[in-house]
Amino acid sequence: MEDSKILPLVMDEAWLEPCASAISARHQRFLEVKNAIENHSGSILEFARIHEYYGIHFEKMRNGWVYREWAPAAHNLFLMGDFNGWNRYSHPMRRNHRGDWEIFLPFDEYKDSFLHQSKVKVHIENQKGAFDRIPAYIKRVVQDEQTHDYAGQVWMEQEFEWSDRDFDLSTIKNQPLIYECHVGMALEKHKVGTYLEFEKEILPRIKKAGYNAIQLMAVMEHPYYGSFGYHVSNFFAASSRFGTPEELKSLVNTAHKMGIAVIMDIVHSHAVKNINEGLNEFDGSDHQYFHAGPRGYHEGWDSKLFDYGKWEVLQFLLSNIRYWLEEFHFDGYRFDGVTSIIYNHHGNISFDNPTKYFDEGVDDDAVTYLQLANALIQEISTDKISIAEEVSGMPGLCRPIDDGGIGFDFRLAMGIPDFWIKTLKHKQDEEWDMFELWHELSNRPQKEKTIAYAESHDQALVGDKSLAFWLMDKEMYFNMGLEDENLVIDRGIALHKMIRLVTIGLGGEGYLNFIGNEFGHPEWVDFPRAGNDWSYQYARRQWSLRDNPSLKYKFLADFDEEMIKLVAGYDVCASSHAHQLFLDPQMKILAYERARLIFVFNFHPFESLFGYEIPVRKKSSYQIILHSDEEKFGGFSRLDKSLKYSTDDNGTLKLYLPSRVGMVLKEI
Secondary structure (H helix, E strand, O other), X not given: OOOOOOOHHHHHOHHHHHHHHHHHHHHHXXXXXXXXXXXXXXXXXXXXXXXXXXXXXXXXXXXXXEEEEOOOOOOEEEEEEHHHOOOOOOOEOEEOOOOOEEEEEEHHHHOOOOOOOOEEEEEEEEOOEEEEEOOOOOOOXXXXXXXXXXXXXXXXXXXXXXXXXXXXXXXXXXXXXEEEEEHHHOOOOOOOOOHHHHHHHHHHHHHHHOXXXXXXXXXXXXXXXXXXXXXXXXXEEEOHHHOOHHHHHHHHHHHHHOOOEEEEEEOOOOEEOOOOOOOOOOOOOOOOOEOOHHHHEEOOOOEEOEOOOOHHHHHHHHHHHHHHHHHOOOOEEEEOOHHHHHEOOOOOOOOOOHHHHXXXXXXXXXHHHHHHHHHHHHHHOOOOEEEEOOOOOOOOOOOOHHHOOOOOOEEEOOHHHHHHHHXXXXXXXXXXXXXXXXXXXXXXXXXXXXXXXXXXXHHHEOOOOOHHHHHHOOHHHHOOEOOOOOHHXXXXXXXXXXXXXXXXXHOOOEEEEEOOHHHOOOOOEOOOOHHHOOOOOOOOOOHHHHHOOOEOHHHHHHHHHHHHHHHHHHOOOOOOOOEEEEEEOOOOEEEEEEOOEEEEEEOOOXXXXXXXXXXXXXXXXXXXXXXXXXXHHOOOOOOOOOOEEEOOOOOEEEEEEOOOEEEEEEEO
């Protein structure tokens, strides 16, 4: 056991003193496993390149293709495919000196049959019978249009000409402004969008909107389109339904040339349970990649759970991290379902005591895996971005490992969108609690960074509503014309802007928006499925609404663009936490200072206040640089941006605060 020195995480957070030994123990476990990896492979980087060994590769020295597979409980393996007329038994694999299954295909013998894009599978005989499976490390999987059967595909990778050498990720990591998106549903057409269409049609929109990063969902291959990409079957294969690997590389390369980082939504929290497409029971056992029995099954997600304590699983997942960063130049990851990874109970308890973060519900092997994953990412590049989707508030999640943390750069502020939905669903405007608003948006550790967001894909999926829909609902279908007068729409547009401005200005060190929500996309997201007759009606984005000059959607989009521009220009999210200047619970007024800017909000539904006094920390003159009531943003032009406001002898600003308006002032 490591010496009993107190780690920086505990020194900085006095409330964690009762958990000091548990935090020290998790740090020691990480050091022990990392040391074992280094003793075995020389370094974590070398350990995380097993994808260069397993799978199908051309070996120049031997002049042929080799295919290797880890399947310890299998009785026999056979390679089959187009190259041998799908003969299940003509090409048996043999165990090599490591105990892995292997077969070699000499180039001279197979050059006319083992071809680029030819389909392959592996026939496996095990204790449960004989099955045709997809190789675990395959880099491309395609579906037959007639039979709907999936198969691996031999992909003779072409040398892609990257031109992103000068792309600088460091400034983006300092303040990520993320546009969360899904390639397949990014178009307005009733179809599955492609990597190339996204590159040509959507990236320019994102660039114009001012976001400096995109977060791509559903990249890893998944058999069911409607899973949103969260039931992964083939971890090293970019989804073929959107195009080829080279087309995905082109998308990333073009984004980099535009100054946009590309973050991948990586799913290491679980895997699809399918036998035909995925890893489940690959060698005939129920514990090859996953935990055996009930522990290996997530009832809520209907999926399989990895055994993070198994050496081969660690190597599989860490190699997967290295693969996407190096092969496709991704700039980092948003790790899905981190709460579920960390806890055997998947976070389904109340964390009302600090010790519950470290008690018997914690999967120690899983925590160590996450630390190793972040250590590996840092080894590859210190500029890469690592984001955790984590809701429990695990202490130290976004602290360096040496401090006693888990090593993520950011965590998603999942409580903020929940707060907004709860407020809109259950409270009248007059009941909004400014103390609760301030607490929910500002309550986070000083030394752990957060990505704030008002809504993500979670809030837009069927089963819930986007904020625009909660605010305006069916009125959006009939009253979004410029000439339409409608109080519901007026309220909705005003609050939509205010919610975003207060969230980005107060809620974190980065910001995220889901594709289309910035202009108030009027409908939920529902992928083609039996329940909707396999329709694409709701699995798309209606850009024509945003582009139509006669509709009010443009107001929301234009405000979002100006808001992002201001935040980027003044490094608002990169600044230290906001300082509250004033809060009036009765009049629904909130004012705070951040990045040397003054943010003032009047959430009152009808009270406009003249000469309202806001105390500021520096006596000076100030001017409004952005407010949500401008006519070009669908407001009522009740404020004049040309006016200058000077503090009185008491250091107080006297402002006109129209109802349902947010404003930002700077010192002049």
